[in-house]
Every structure is written in structure tokens, then in C-alpha cells.
Amino acid sequence: MRKIIDSHLHISNWREGDYIACFDGYVREKGLSAINICAIPFYRSNVSNNIMLGLYKLACPNTYVHAGIELIKIPIDDMPHDMDALTQYKELMEIGFDGIKMLEGKPNEHKKIGKNLNHASLNPFYAQMERDGTHLLMHVNDPDEFWDPERAPKWAVDAGWTYTDGTFSSYEEIQRQTIKILEEHPSLHLTLAHFFFCSKTPELLEKLFALYPNLCVDLTPGGEMYVEFEKNYDYYKDFFEKYHSRLIFGTDRSRGCDEKYANWLYNIVTAFLDTDKTVTSFDNKELKGLGLSEEKRDNILFANFERRVGVSPKPMNKEKFKAYIEKYSFAITEEEKAKLKPLIEKYLK
Numbered sequence: 001m002r003k004i005i006d007s008h009l010h011i012s013n014w015r016e017g018d019y020i021a022c023f024d025g026y027v028r029e030k031g032l033s034a035i036n037i038c039a040i041p042f043y044r045s046n047v048s049n050n051i052m053l054g055l056y057k058l059a060c061p062n063t064y065v066h067a068g069i070e071l072i073k074i075p076i077d078d079m080p081h082d083m084d085a086l087t088q089y090k091e092l093m094e095i096g097f098d099g100i101k102m103l104e105g106k107p108n109e110h111k112k113i114g115k116n117l118n119h120a121s122l123n124p125f126y127a128q129m130e131r132d133g134t135h136l137l138m139h140v141n142d143p144d145e146f147w148d149p150e151r152a153p154k155w156a157v158d159a160g161w162t163y164t165d166g167t168f169s170s171y172e173e174i175q176r177q178t179i180k181i182l183e184e185h186p187s188l189h190l191t192l193a194h195f196f197f198c199s200k201t202p203e204l205l206e207k208l209f210a211l212y213p214n215l216c217v218d219l220t221p222g223g224e225m226y227v228e229f230e231k232n233y234d235y236y237k238d239f240f241e242k243y244h245s246r247l248i249f250g251t252d253r254s255r256g257c258d259e260k261y262a263n264w265l266y267n268i269v270t271a272f273l274d275t276d277k278t279v280t281s282f283d284n285k286e287l288k289g290l291g292l293s294e295e296k297r298d299n300i301l302f303a304n305f306e307r308r309v310g311v312s313p314k315p316m317n318k319e320k321f322k323a324y325i326e327k328y329s330f331a332i333t334e335e336e337k338a339k340l341k342p343l344i345e346k347y348l349k
Contacts, residue, residue: 008250075114223282
């Protein structure tokens with residue numbers, strides 16, 4: 001059986017049904033070797049999302065989990081000293097989380113934090129991860145057309161993901177702040193989600209790959225990425241051949257994601273890597289596959305992730321996990337506490 005790790009999944013909210021059964025079913029259906037579930041705070045605090053991730057890992061130990069930092073106070077330089085980003089990072093690593101996921105680079109979230117991504121208050125946090133060799137998965141920016149009212153797609157407008165009113169940092173500014181993090185922490189094990197939204201300017205990625213040995217990008221759609229791959233097939237065929245050790249497979253599937261769409265995401269990305277046949281792309285045109293060698297496919301599908309995160313997930317420390325839940329319980333709503341209680345009783349005895 002081939003080995004595949006889906007490195008980028010989310011439990012975005014409770015939705016209906018059992019999220020543990022949902023993702024366990026996905027693993028079994030696709031024959032995945034492992035999955036990596038990441039915190040996402042759109043619908044809840046990172047604390048409750050982190051707890052959900054930790055409980056999933058206790059239920060299904062062959063699972064990687066990337067936690068989020070709870071923004072106790074905003075702007076981020078006003079965080080309590082015993083709950084700042086560095087303190088939370090250390091706590092999460094002691095519990096047994098495998099890495100950190102940051103959504104703070106998404107423009108609407110970036111606006112909320114009130115400071116730059118490379119602000120001095122975050123420097124100790126990045127520096128410790130660099131020293132520890134801990135994996136950081138960052139969502140930075142969105143497609144550049146989301147800043148342009150003439151080009152922004154309707155679905156992005158409907159989702160509240162357009163940034164045209166002058167109150168958001170620009171695409172170029174958020175990108176610049178991210179590059180400054182790398183300049184200050186050149187050995188950081190950083191993966192930039194969604195190809196760093198650079199599918200129109202891949203020469204920037206080539207420059208960054210040359211400078212920063214631990215930098216990767218993941219291939220989670222961003223459908224606009226695959227449209228650019230389709231338009232510039234020859235260039236991207238060479239790009240994937242050359243940088244196969246810097247690319248990581250993921251689907252960005254969420255618990256609430258429509259099953260048919262989720263399977264299509266998985267199928268289009270794997271087909272693009274596996275064969276030179278064509279599949280229907282995100283613009284309803286034909287996307288020709290790359291037909292990569294087995295070695296290069298394996299790098300993208302699992303090996304690059306394992307080299308950065310570990311060949312197996314870290315074990316969970318239940319006592320540290322209980323202490324975390326108690327310390328940050330004030331950040332969890334009563335409704336969420338009621339939903340978490342039976343799972344805590346089942347998996348965190």
C-alpha cells in the first residue's frame with residue numbers, strides 16, 4: 001500500500017455528527033498512513049479547538065496535530081506574561097502537539113492581531129521554535145485578486161474574504177512581514193500554506209528556497225494555484241521536478257466539508273502528481289498531470305512532512321493536557337464545555 005499523509009486538515013467547528021468518526025473514516029477510506037489536523041479559530045477559540053485536536057489524537061494516536069496560539073489579549077504585545085505566545089508554545093509542546101499552525105497571516109485575522117507578523121513580541125516564540133526544530137505551518141495572505149473589487153470572485157466576497165476598503169494590510173506588506181521572519185530566523189522549519197499564494201510569482205519561491213533550507217510550501221488548494229499550474233504547465237513541470245523536496249501534500253479538508261467536494265480535492269491533487277493524464281481543474285478546464293517519479297511523489301506525499309515533523313506523532317501527556325484545559329478554561333464558552341465534557345470523560349481519564 002502506498003504511503004500518504006494529508007498534512008493539512010481542520011476541525012473548524014462541531015457541525016453535525018461525530019468529528020472523530022468523520023476523520024477516522026477519511027483515513028480508512030483513502031488508506032492514509034496518517035493525517036495532520038490543524039487548529040483554525042474562525043468559529044471558536046484556539047483553546048477549544050486545541051482540545052478537540054488533542055482528544056482526537058488520544059482517540060486515534062497515529063495522528064499529528066498542530067495547535068494554535070490563543071490570543072488572550074489584542075494587540076498581541078499586550079498578552080499576559082504567563083500566557084504569551086512563547087509560554088503557550090512550551091505548554092503545547094509538553095502536552096504532545098506536533099507543531100504550530102498560525103492563521104494570523106490571513107488578512108482578516110492579521111487585521112485583528114493589531115501588530116505585524118514579525119513584531120518583536122513574537123520574536124522569542126519564533127526563536128524557540130527555530131532552536132527546537134519545531135514545525136510551523138502558516139497561512140499567509142490570500143489570492144492577490146481578493147484586494148481588487150474588479151477581480152475578487154463572488155464566493156470570496158460572500159465569505160468576507162475581500163480586502164478592498166483600505167483597512168487591511170496589502171498583499172505585498174503581509175508577504176514582506178513573512179519574509180522578515182525568515183530573515184531573522186533562517187533555520188525555522190516553516191511551511192507556507194497554499195503555495196504562499198505565489199503561483200503567479202513562483203520566482204519569489206525559488207529565491208526563498210535558495211536562501212532558507214527548511215522552508216517549504218504546501219499544495220493545499222487555493223484553486224487559483226492549479227489554474228496557474230494549468231496555464232504554465234511547462235514551467236511548473238520543471239519547478240516540481242526541481243523542488244520536489246520543498247513541497248508538501250495536503251487538501252485543507254474541514255470537518256464540515258461536503259464529502260463529494262472533499263473527495264474531489266483529494267483526487268485532483270493526487271492525480272496531478274501521479275500521472276500525466278488530465279483532470280478537470282478549478283476553472284473547469286483540463287489540468288494535465290505532472291507524472292512525477294515515485295521518489296519525487298513520495299517526497300511530496302509524505303517524506304517531506306515526516307522530515308520536518310517526525311516519522312511518527314508525539315505521544316500525549318494526559319496530565320499536562322488536563323492542566324492546560326484547567327488553565328485556559330476561561331476562554332471556552334459554556335456551550336463548548338458541554339460538548340467537550342463527554343469526550344474528555346471518554347478519552348482523558
